[in-house]
Amino acid sequence: MKSKIVKQFGAMLLAGTMIVTSGNVTTYAAEQTDESQEVDVNTESETEQDELYAESKSDEDIDFVIDDDSQNELYNAYRKDRTKLAEGDGYLICKEKVNGKERTVAHLFVDKSETDKNPDEVLESILNCECIDENSIVALTTSYKHITIPKSIVEELKKRNIGLGVVTCYYSRFKFFEMYFDKIEKVDEDYSFKMQYDIDKELLDKLSGMGIDGYMFTISNDADDRKTYDTLYGDGVLNQAEFLDRDISEKNLNNDNLKLYYYDSNREKYIYINSKINYDDGKLLSSVKVNGEWHDMVRTSIEASVTSIKYYGTYLVCNNTLPDSMVFNLTGLEKDGDNLLYYTNGLRDTSYTGLCDYDGTTYYVKDGSVDYSADMIYDYNGSTWNIKNGKVETTESMTMNNGSLVYTNGGKINNETTLCKYNGEWYYIHNGKVDYSATTLYKYNGSWWYIENGKVNFNKNGLCKYNGSWWYISGGKVNFNATGLCKYNGSWWYVSGGRVNFNATGLCKYNGTWWYVSGGKVNFNATGLCKYNGSWWYVSGGRVNFNATGLCKYNGSWWYVSSGRVNFNATGLCKYNGYWFYVENGAVRFKNTLCKYNGTWWYINNGVVNFSKTTLCKYGKNWFAVSKGKVAWNYTGYLSYNGKRYKIVKGVVKF
Numbered sequence: 001m002k003s004k005i006v007k008q009f010g011a012m013l014l015a016g017t018m019i020v021t022s023g024n025v026t027t028y029a030a031e032q033t034d035e036s037q038e039v040d041v042n043t044e045s046e047t048e049q050d051e052l053y054a055e056s057k058s059d060e061d062i063d064f065v066i067d068d069d070s071q072n073e074l075y076n077a078y079r080k081d082r083t084k085l086a087e088g089d090g091y092l093i094c095k096e097k098v099n100g101k102e103r104t105v106a107h108l109f110v111d112k113s114e115t116d117k118n119p120d121e122v123l124e125s126i127l128n129c130e131c132i133d134e135n136s137i138v139a140l141t142t143s144y145k146h147i148t149i150p151k152s153i154v155e156e157l158k159k160r161n162i163g164l165g166v167v168t169c170y171y172s173r174f175k176f177f178e179m180y181f182d183k184i185e186k187v188d189e190d191y192s193f194k195m196q197y198d199i200d201k202e203l204l205d206k207l208s209g210m211g212i213d214g215y216m217f218t219i220s221n222d223a224d225d226r227k228t229y230d231t232l233y234g235d236g237v238l239n240q241a242e243f244l245d246r247d248i249s250e251k252n253l254n255n256d257n258l259k260l261y262y263y264d265s266n267r268e269k270y271i272y273i274n275s276k277i278n279y280d281d282g283k284l285l286s287s288v289k290v291n292g293e294w295h296d297m298v299r300t301s302i303e304a305s306v307t308s309i310k311y312y313g314t315y316l317v318c319n320n321t322l323p324d325s326m327v328f329n330l331t332g333l334e335k336d337g338d339n340l341l342y343y344t345n346g347l348r349d350t351s352y353t354g355l356c357d358y359d360g361t362t363y364y365v366k367d368g369s370v371d372y373s374a375d376m377i378y379d380y381n382g383s384t385w386n387i388k389n390g391k392v393e394t395t396e397s398m399t400m401n402n403g404s405l406v407y408t409n410g411g412k413i414n415n416e417t418t419l420c421k422y423n424g425e426w427y428y429i430h431n432g433k434v435d436y437s438a439t440t441l442y443k444y445n446g447s448w449w450y451i452e453n454g455k456v457n458f459n460k461n462g463l464c465k466y467n468g469s470w471w472y473i474s475g476g477k478v479n480f481n482a483t484g485l486c487k488y489n490g491s492w493w494y495v496s497g498g499r500v501n502f503n504a505t506g507l508c509k510y511n512g513t514w515w516y517v518s519g520g521k522v523n524f525n526a527t528g529l530c531k532y533n534g535s536w537w538y539v540s541g542g543r544v545n546f547n548a549t550g551l552c553k554y555n556g557s558w559w560y561v562s563s564g565r566v567n568f569n570a571t572g573l574c575k576y577n578g579y580w581f582y583v584e585n586g587a588v589r590f591k592n593t594l595c596k597y598n599g600t601w602w603y604i605n606n607g608v609v610n611f612s613k614t615t616l617c618k619y620g621k622n623w624f625a626v627s628k629g630k631v632a633w634n635y636t637g638y639l640s641y642n643g644k645r646y647k648i649v650k651g652v653v654k655f
Contacts, residue, residue, distance in 0.1 A: 082095070083095040085104065089122070089125070090117050091109060091122050093106045093107070093132070098137065103135065105136070105137045106126045106129070106132060108126060108138055108140050108153075109142070110147060111142055111144070120152055126138060134162060137165045137180055138165065139178070140153070142168055145194070145195050146168070146194045147168060149166070158187055163180060163182045166178065166180075190221045194220045194221065194222070198215055199216060199314070207322075210323070212320045212322070213252050214316055214319060215316075217314070218315075219314075252319050253319050257319045258318070259272065259318050260272075260277060260316070261316040261318070262315055263315070265313065267328050269328035271346035271347055272321075272346065277317070333358040339370065340363060340365075341370075342365045342368045348368065350368035355378075361392075362394075363391055364378060370390050372389055377401040384413040386412065393408065393411060394410055396409045397409075398420050398427060398434075404433070405433075406433060406434075407427075407429040415432045417429060426449070427454060428440075428451040436453055438453070439451060441464055441471060448471070448477065449478075450473045450478075459475075460473045461474055462487070463488040469499050469500070470493070470499065471499050478498050480497055482498050484508060491521050493521050493522075494508055494517040502519055505517060506532055507537060507539075508522075513543050514537070514543060514544035516530050516544070523542050525541075526542050527541065528553070529561075535566070536559065537564055538566070548563070550574060551574050551581060552566075557587055558587065560586050560587065567586050568585055569585070571585060572595060572597055574588075580597075580609040582609070588607055590606050591604065593619060594619040594624060594631065603615070603631070609629055611628060612629065613628070614626060614628065615641060622652055624653065632648075635650070636648060636649050
């Protein structure tokens with residue numbers, strides 16, 4: 001349907017700064033300017049309500065009950081609790097209630113009937129006002145239902161941290177819409193604005209059959225694009241008023257049961273928006289005659305204070321909760337192409353920064369999306385977490401934190417004591433931190449490791465004291481199979497089963513030499529005998545002397561050593577310290593007897609050859625004559641012994 005309307009373009013149309021279009025302009029809108037231009041506007045896409053209103057403007061039978069004296073005044077629109085602070089060319093600044101709070105709202109009029117200045121000039125004037133601060137809102141206001149917001153204005157407001165508002169059909173007694181954003185999230189988007197009501201009557205009828213009454217309104221851009229701009233959301237207010245010829249008042253709508261939903265076209269589901277809704281029941285304003293029929297003109301006002309609103313898309317106001325099958329209420333992460341985005345109760349939440357689980361993995365979310373570049377230590381919910389490439393690193397790991405190495409396990413720092421590998425080295429962790437002062441032993445994976453200055457020393461070979469014992473370290477690890485000698489602090493110690501045996505006394509072989517160990521330590525001063533594997537060995541200077549042959553005293557007895565070992569089969573003479581001693585079965589026998597050595601029979605007097613003695617000596621069954629310490633085989637005669645005289649024949653006593 002085509003209709004001729006009057007629109008004010010003026011210098012704005014020529015500059016191309018702001019385009020304001022409408023298929024639904026009130027009659028008096030054309031009366032507000034002296035300069036006007038006729039323009040053809042396509043109204044075929046308007047809703048039934050808009051068509052009714054468009055038709056009514058050209059119908060000669062229209063009967064409006066309007067106070068003509070007030071129709072050009074600013075306050076003829078539906079407003080609440082407003083106090084004027086300042087005004088100028090193209091703007092009015094007021095104190096008014098927004099989302100239940102008193103805010104400073106600067107209305108920037110975009111209609112050419114209000115000013116010859118372009119919007120940027122008006123904005124500059126507004127920002128120079130003393131009453132404007134960071135908590136203020138600049139609302140672009142028009143008498144039309146369609147507005148395009150210049151990018152320059154959006155950029156300036158975002159830079160100054162000032163909120164953005166849109167107020168359309170401002171002068172209409174029958175239609176009214178406003179939206180406020182406390183903060184602007186993004187500037188590189190299309191901010192044009194278009195309103196439509198009840199575009200999905202089939203759904204409304206379906207809901208009505210389920211006992212759910214309500215209505216819909218759709219916000220789109222110049223191209224009638226209703227795509228979801230997930231970045232264009234924030235705390236704000238939706239306010240709709242002046243619905244023409246509606247049966248809203250007949251529906252079961254009141255402040256106690258109203259719900260506000262946003263339609264997600266991608267998921268084809270509704271998202272519940274937690275809001276505080278103020279509902280003003282339908283009030284009959286007047287009647288209008290269209291095509292010979294009278295229609296009631298009803299005003300119904302809805303104000304929704306919402307925590308998160310999106311600029312474009314379809315909203316549903318209804319009196320009951322929608323079925324679960326129709327609702328998207330995710331709180332958490334969802335895949336979006338190659339990205340993971342965060343939602344709170346179905347709404348895209350760019351304010352969220354924290355951790356969130358998705359598909360078995362915990363991710364770091366920054367400003368509502370997974371930050372895959374994150375590589376850090378992160379404090380969250382009373383724990384400190386290890387983030388690698390945007391994910392919680394659940395494996396045992398080490399990472400730098402403020403110049404220090406910290407230990408994480410199960411994704412977070414804890415007070416464990418353990419070993420952990422980092423950059424090719426194994427560190428000793430005590431109470432969750434590298435203990436560089438530690439030099440000790442620590443058990444890990446069934447082995448005991450040598451820690452030196454907080455790290456495992458794999459080059460360590462030697463002894464280490466731990467819990468009162470000294471342990472043998474080989475290649476940085478306690479060798480429980482080790483038995484032998486180990487040097488420590490200038491001494492050599494005997495190790496058995498990986499530990500120094502301080503009770504050990506005996507022989508130990510090391511590097512081809514057998515050493516004498518006493519009290520667990522090699523005694524380099526030791527000279528004597530030591531029993532090992534059933535034999536007795538001669539130790540000299542702490543080690544077995546395999547070249548030694550002679551006598552050695554041990555436990556009060558003298559023993560015969562041959563090639564370093566006591567020869568228990570030896571019987572004969574052995575020279576020691578200038579004396580020849582009689583050895584019998586390896587031991588010196590301190591008795592009187594005869595002993596043959598090198599073909600000569602010698603007289604043993606108390607275990608020693610007596611080279612001056614002349615006497616008789618019994619050996620076996622016979623008595624023999626001894627002269628100067630040896631048997632006198634050539635002597636025949638007589639010899640006195642113990643007071644008796646005995647006959648000797650060739651050295652043998654003859655009785």
